[in-house]
Amino acid sequence: MKAGVKVFQKAHGLHVDGKWGPKTQEVFELNERIQQALRDKGYTMQIVDGFKGAQTTANIRDWQGRKGLYVDGIAGHKTQNSLGL
Numbered sequence: 001m002k003a004g005v006k007v008f009q010k011a012h013g014l015h016v017d018g019k020w021g022p023k024t025q026e027v028f029e030l031n032e033r034i035q036q037a038l039r040d041k042g043y044t045m046q047i048v049d050g051f052k053g054a055q056t057t058a059n060i061r062d063w064q065g066r067k068g069l070y071v072d073g074i075a076g077h078k079t080q081n082s083l084g085l
Contacts, residue, residue, distance in 0.1 A: 012052060031056065034075045037083040038063065 002018035009016045012027050028050040035048040035056060044059045057073040064071045067082045075083070 008051065030075075033085055034060070034080070034083065037085055041083070 005020050005024065006016050006018045008014075008028070009018075009024060012024075012031075014024055014027060031052045032048055032050040034052075035044075035046060035050070038044045038059050039046065039048060043063060046055055046059060060075050060079065061071050061073040063069075063083070064073075064079055067079075069078055069082060
């Protein structure tokens with residue numbers, strides 16, 4: 001379990017300590033909300049798993065492009081607002 005937490009933390013640019021603390025939980029929940037919003041809008045059938053991997057990043061980039069947002073694959077405030085978050 002600790003190894004999996006470390007992988008998640010590293011992939012999301014968090015402090016890697018293997019502990020599921022509040023910041024790790026916050027990032028996980030935001031990823032879930034983004035993935036679910038994309039699904040709810042009929043945009044993707046991606047599984048909502050809370051992990052922002054290559055598929056989620058590609059979906060965000062495509063969404064940004066379609067909405068006329070800056071395309072960087074990062075769901076900042078403007079992207080989140082466009083998703084209704």
